[in-house]
Amino acid sequence: DSGVTQTPKHLITATGQRVTLRCSPRSGDLSVYWYQQSLDQGLQFLIQYYNGEERAKGNILERFSAQQFPDLHSELNLSSLELGDSALYFCASSVGGGDYEQYFGPGTRLTVT
Amino acid sequence: SQQGEEDPQALSIQEGENATMNCSYKTSINNLQWYRQNSGRGLVHLILIRSNEREKHSGRLRVTLDTSKKSSSLLITASRAADTASYFCATEGSNYKLTFGKGTLLTVNP
Numbered sequence: 467d468s469g470v471t472q473t474p475k476h477l478i479t480a481t482g483q484r485v486t487l488r489c490s491p492r493s494g495d496l497s498v499y500w501y502q503q504s505l506d507q508g509l510q511f512l513i514q515y516y517n518g519e520e521r522a523k524g525n526i527l528e529r530f531s532a533q534q535f536p537d538l539h540s541e542l543n544l545s546s547l548e549l550g551d552s553a554l555y556f557c558a559s560s561v562g563g564g565d566y567e568q569y570f571g572p573g574t575r576l577t578v579t
Numbered sequence: 580s581q582q583g584e585e586d587p588q589a590l591s592i593q594e595g596e597n598a599t600m601n602c603s604y605k606t607s608i609n610n611l612q613w614y615r616q617n618s619g620r621g622l623v624h625l626i627l628i629r630s631n632e633r634e635k636h637s638g639r640l641r642v643t644l645d646t647s648k649k650s651s652s653l654l655i656t657a658s659r660a661a662d663t664a665s666y667f668c669a670t671e672g673s674n675y676k677l678t679f680g681k682g683t684l685l686t687v688n689p
Contacts, residue, residue, distance in 0.1 A: 509622075509679040554619070556622070566627075
């Protein structure tokens with residue numbers, strides 16, 4: 467158990483809908499990262515927050531947004547969902563803003579039908 | 580785009596044998612990390628090696644880094660069936676982004 471929690475574990479929704487994925491980092495970790503894992507794209511970095519501020523941005527679509535709250539938990543919002551958004555979404559956390567190992571949550575499996 | 584590229588894509592060995600996986604990358608890095616993932620589950624951090632380090636050990640794991648060749652290797656000694664998993668290398672550059680390779684699928688047969 468990494469100490470990172472993600473909810474929900476599974477999510478099935480229809481195209482065009484909007485969903486919110488939630489992540490609680492390990493106690494004491496200030497950074498939260500979001501990743502998308504799919505068979506064709508592999509593991510892709512989406513976005514990083516450090517102590518409430520956006521720190522780095524990766525291949526995150528404009529339909530996706532994220533935020534980190536004062537209690538350091540984070541939410542990833544996915545809107546106007548398409549079939550291709552079906553994937554595993556992982557949250558990870560680390561102590562600092564960079565140059566630290568990351569601890570991954572169990573993931574949320576999103577299926578868009 | 581993938582920064583790190585693992586080789587081989589798949590590796591099958593017998594219990595007790597050593598497993599070696601390689602990773603090559605293209606641009607300068609701050610550090611290189613190795614992770615393990617059991618099927619469909621979260622990634623588990625194994626080792627982080629910084630750009631000024633050449634070798635690191637953790638239990639049965641040994642990681643080397645050659646920045647002149649932009650390559651790293653992960654050696655698992657005396658492998659066990661429980662080591663069966665996908666292994667990923669990930670590189671972190673100055674932009675703090677961690678870029679993963681496509682992974683090596685290791686199968687350890689009992």
